Amino acid sequence: MNVDLGDLNAFVAVAGAKGFRDGARLSGTSASALSEAVRRLETELGVRLLHRTTRSVRPTEAGERLLERLRPALAEVGAALDVVNGFRDRPTGTLKLNVPISAARLVLPSIVPGFLAAYPDISLEVIAEDGFVDVLAAGCDAGIRYDERLEQDMVAVPIGPRLQRFAVAAAPAYLDRHGRPQHPRELLGHACLRGRFASGSMPPWEFERDGESLRIDVTGQLIVRIGAAADLTVDAAIAGAGVVYLFEDWLRPHFESGALEPILEPWWLRFPGPFLYYPGRRLLPAPLRAFVDFVRNGS
Template identity: 60%
Template sequence: MIDSVLPDLGALVAVAETRSFRAAAALRGVSASSLSEAIRRLEAHVGVRLLNRTTRSVTPTEAGNQLLARLTPALGEIAGALDALNNFRDSPTGTLKLNVPTIAAQRILSPIINRFLAAHPGITLEISATDSFIDVLAAGFDAGIRYDESIERDMIAIPIGPRTQRFMAAAAPSYLAARGTPQHPRDLVNHACIRHRFASGVILSWEFERNGEVIKIAPKGPLIASTAELGVGAAIAGLGLIHTFEEYLSEALGRGDLVPVLSQWWQSFTGPRLYYPSRTHMPAPLRAFVDFIKSPGERALTP
C-alpha cells in the first residue's frame, strides 16, 4: 500500500505548503494536471476529501490537516535518511534551491556558483531571482539570500559575496551640462530622477548619509523602471539622475558614460547573507554550499 501512495503523499504536501497546484507544480518540475490527478487518486484511495479547491485557493480540509500533521515530519525523516547516504560518497549529490534578490543573481553569485559547481559536479543548483519577500521554506527553497533587515531572527545567516555594498548616484555628462550638478541631496527635488519599482509595487525613497546625517528624498522624474538595466540605459541617454547599487553603475562610470554625483553622500551598508533554518539534518547540497562559502579560500576571494 505505502509504495503505491507515497508519491501521491508527496504531491499532497507540496500543494498544501504552496496553497497552489501551479506553484507546487513549478517547484516539483511537473504539470499542475499531474498533481491534480495525484490528489484525486489519493483521495479516492483514503475515501475522504483532503483539499478544498476553489478558483482562488487550495486549503487542507480537517482530515487533510490531520494527515499533514503526521505526514510532513515523516516525509522529512525519509528525505533526511536518503540524504544521509551522501556521507558515503566522495562528493554530495542532489539539488540545491536558492531564492535570491535580483542584484545577487545578476552581479554577485556568478563567480561563486561557478567555483562551487566545479568543485561539486554532483549537485544541481536552481536559483530563483526575485525582490519580493517570501517564506523560502514554505515555497520549497532550501535557503535564501537577503540583507540583514529582512532576515528572520530564527534563521542562521552567513556572509556571501561582498562584505559591504553601497548605493551610488550618477548622471550622464550631457544631463549635467544641461541641468547642472546637484551639490546637496535636497537639490534633487529640482532634477529629473530615474526611479525603480520593485515587483511588490514599492518605489523606495533615495537615502543619503554623511557624518551621521541621513537624508531621504522622494524623487520625481520621467521614468519608473522595473529593471536596473533599463534605468541605467535611460541615465546614459541623459534622461535624468540614477541612484542604485554600485555594481549596476561601475561599468558605465568606468567608460565615462556616467559620472558620479554627490559622492560624499553615498551610503554604505552590510552585504548580503545566505540564510537557512537551524536543523539537525541539513540537506547535503546545502551543507556543501555552506562549507564552501565558509572556506578560507572562498573568503579570500571576497572583497
C-alpha cells in the same frame, strides 16, 4: 491506511505553491500528476485537504493541520535519506536557491562557477525574484537575503561583499545640461529614475554623511519594478533621461567606461552585505551542506 510518501510530497508542493501549476513548476512534475496524487491522498484519508477554485487552491482546516505536521516530518525524512550522500566520494543532487535579482547579478557570478567545478555531480537551480517568499514553501533549499529580511528561525551565513553602497549617477551630458547636485536635496529639482516594489511601495532615496541621514522622495517620469527592470533605469540614465540610484557594484562598469558619472559620493548610503539563509535543522541535504561549506571557506 496505506498512504504513499510521494502523494504526501505532492500535497505539500501544491499547498505551498497555492496552485497545481506552480507546484508542478517547483517540483519538476506535471500539474495533472500532482492533481491525481492529491486526489489519491484525499480518497485514502477520507477527507478533503484542498479547497479548489478556478483562481486559487488553499488548504482546508484538515489540510492546514496536516501541513503543520508534514513539513517538518518530510524534511527529516529527506535529511535522513540524504545521510547516505555522505558516503559518496562526491555529493550529488539538486540545490535550489531563491535569491533577489541583485544577488543573482552581483553576488553569485563570483561563486557559482567555482562551486559547479568543485561539485560536478550537483545541479544548481537559481530562482531570482525580489518578492519576499518562504523558501521552503517555494520548494527551495536556501535563499539569499539582506539582514532586515531574514526570518528569525533561519541560520544565516555571510555571502558576498560585507559592505555595499547605493550609488547615484547620471550621464555627463545630462549633468552638463542640468547641473551637478552638491546636496541630496537638490535632487528634488532633477529628473530621477525611480523604482517600485511588487507590493506597490516606492522607497525614498536614502543618504548619510557624518551621522546625518536623509530620505528624499524624488520625482521623475520613469518608474520601474525594482530588481526586474533595474537595467532599464541604467540604460535610460546612460541615454541622458535622468539620475539613477542603484547598487554601486551594478553601476561600476558604467563609471569605468565614462557612460555614467557618479554624483554625491560622500552621501552614498552604506549597508551590510547579504546572507545565505536556510532552515536551522540538524541535518542538511548534501548539496546544501556543500554549498554552505564552499561559501564559508571563501572558495
